[in-house]
Amino acid sequence: MSGSVLPICLLLLVQADVPAQPKAPAPNLKAQVRELVQQLDADERAEREQAEKQLVELGSEALGLLPPITPRTPAEVKERLGRVRKTLETANAEAISKPTVITLKGEMSLADALQSFEEQTSNRVSGHERLGGTVDVDFDKVPYWQAFDALLDQAGLDVNAFGARQGALTVQARPDTGLQRSESATYSGVFRIEAQRLEARRDLRNPAVNVLQLTLGIAWEPRVSPIALRQQLTEIEITDDRGETLSITGRQGSRNVPVEFGMSAVDFGLPLALPSREAKKLASVKARFTALVPGSVETFEFSDLVESRDTELERAGVVVTFERLRKNVDLYQLAMRVRFENATNALASHRGWIFRNEAYVLDANGKKLNNIGLEETRRSTNEIGVAYLFDLSDGAEGCKFVYKTPALILQVPVEYELKDIELP
Numbered sequence: 001m002s003g004s005v006l007p008i009c010l011l012l013l014v015q016a017d018v019p020a021q022p023k024a025p026a027p028n029l030k031a032q033v034r035e036l037v038q039q040l041d042a043d044e045r046a047e048r049e050q051a052e053k054q055l056v057e058l059g060s061e062a063l064g065l066l067p068p069i070t071p072r073t074p075a076e077v078k079e080r081l082g083r084v085r086k087t088l089e090t091a092n093a094e095a096i097s098k099p100t101v102i103t104l105k106g107e108m109s110l111a112d113a114l115q116s117f118e119e120q121t122s123n124r125v126s127g128h129e130r131l132g133g134t135v136d137v138d139f140d141k142v143p144y145w146q147a148f149d150a151l152l153d154q155a156g157l158d159v160n161a162f163g164a165r166q167g168a169l170t171v172q173a174r175p176d177t178g179l180q181r182s183e184s185a186t187y188s189g190v191f192r193i194e195a196q197r198l199e200a201r202r203d204l205r206n207p208a209v210n211v212l213q214l215t216l217g218i219a220w221e222p223r224v225s226p227i228a229l230r231q232q233l234t235e236i237e238i239t240d241d242r243g244e245t246l247s248i249t250g251r252q253g254s255r256n257v258p259v260e261f262g263m264s265a266v267d268f269g270l271p272l273a274l275p276s277r278e279a280k281k282l283a284s285v286k287a288r289f290t291a292l293v294p295g296s297v298e299t300f301e302f303s304d305l306v307e308s309r310d311t312e313l314e315r316a317g318v319v320v321t322f323e324r325l326r327k328n329v330d331l332y333q334l335a336m337r338v339r340f341e342n343a344t345n346a347l348a349s350h351r352g353w354i355f356r357n358e359a360y361v362l363d364a365n366g367k368k369l370n371n372i373g374l375e376e377t378r379r380s381t382n383e384i385g386v387a388y389l390f391d392l393s394d395g396a397e398g399c400k401f402v403y404k405t406p407a408l409i410l411q412v413p414v415e416y417e418l419k420d421i422e423l424p
Contacts, residue, residue, distance in 0.1 A: 033065040040077045055084045060092045069314040089316035089407050092296045097412050099190050102147035107136040110155050122223045124168035145192040149181040167222050188416045192219045195421045212272040219265035227292040227353045231255040236287040240279035247273040282421040290413050294406030302401040316407035317341035332392045337385040354384055357405045361390050364398030
């Protein structure tokens with residue numbers, strides 16, 4: 001089986017070579033951002049527009065230095081600051097979905113090669129520590145998955161699909177009968193797609209329910225954390241080696257696959273009609289799925305928890321509201337809600353990701369106190385309400401509530417084509 005890559009239709013930046021780690025802000029950047037933010041409220045319109053433009057030109061390094069939008073923010077400053085933050089957040093989120101690249105040459109130990117991979121891409125790999133061995137590589141800005149598969153092929157390794165660690169790939173020795181990874185996959189952006197299984201079923205009593213199940217393994221760079229994958233069945237075209245088109249069972253439906261926390265791959269099943277017995281291969285499987293990918297994480301901090309009610313903070317496409325804090329017997333219950341400008345179905349049935357958002361209290365001495373439980377209090381298409389429980393043994397005076405969430409959820413369409421899949 002071989003794979004070829006179609007042009008990827010991503011809502012992304014044109015730039016292809018993305019650094020794995022953001023650069024440290026320049027020493028004077030904080031003062032520069034503060035001055036430009038003040039200039040957003042200048043008397044002259046030209047001066048306000050120039051400040052907005054310059055803030056955008058500072059790039060993603062300025063994101064963490066922008067002040068939050070509050071009810072007290074002047075109307076025009078709110079509008080301009082919102083545009084700046086959304087532009088930078090969108091660019092940052094889109095860059096996350098670009099493939100990282102590897103440049104590495106020479107003979108070295110497998111451990112050193114994988115260490116270099118991690119340093120260049122922030123994609124962690126485990127399981128190789130006791131394997132040893134050397135490799136001889138020559139990569140010049142090769143996309144991550146192509147380079148990683150070539151490295152594992154040379155070392156005789158594979159990825160353990162059941163040994164995943166959060167944000168990391170786990171490698172293991174490949175069976176002697178296992179196929180080369182680079183020969184069995186196709187690549188599209190940060191995604192790797194591989195045909196894993198074909199299972200045919202013939203019902204001798206009711207041929208109308210005969211089915212051929214094609215299972216794909218879809219993996220992504222571990223630094224990326226999709227929320228879910230969605231495959232519209234109308235966006236699949238499959239032909240056999242006789243040129244005949246195979247129909248899709250439930251053509252008008254879709255397949256939605258939530259991504260479990262910490263995983264870097266999922267299985268994706270496509271139900272097909274059984275081909276003719278004369279067909280020997282699926283000559284081509286062309287499809288496009290959509291990945292919901294969160295952007296960079298924003299931090300929202302609320303103080304004066306005892307007196308505050310319904311306090312809103314806004315950044316880019318998300319508004320976080322601290323509703324109230326009240327004592328409940330020996331514990332404190334903190335009610336809040338988060339609303340997205342465009343949730344892109346990220347709060348539908350696969351909304352579990354949002355309950356993993358970091359939410360904690362800093363006591364009067366700055367000590368971090370994690371929540372000890374939570375419950376959902378409301379849900380709509382773009383908003384979730386959550387009540388957290390905290391054990392504040394010294395009381396709530398002087399405490400702050402900190403909440404972290406992705407500000408944007410991108411819909412990333414991914415096109416791919418697999419070729420020459422042997423039929424059972």
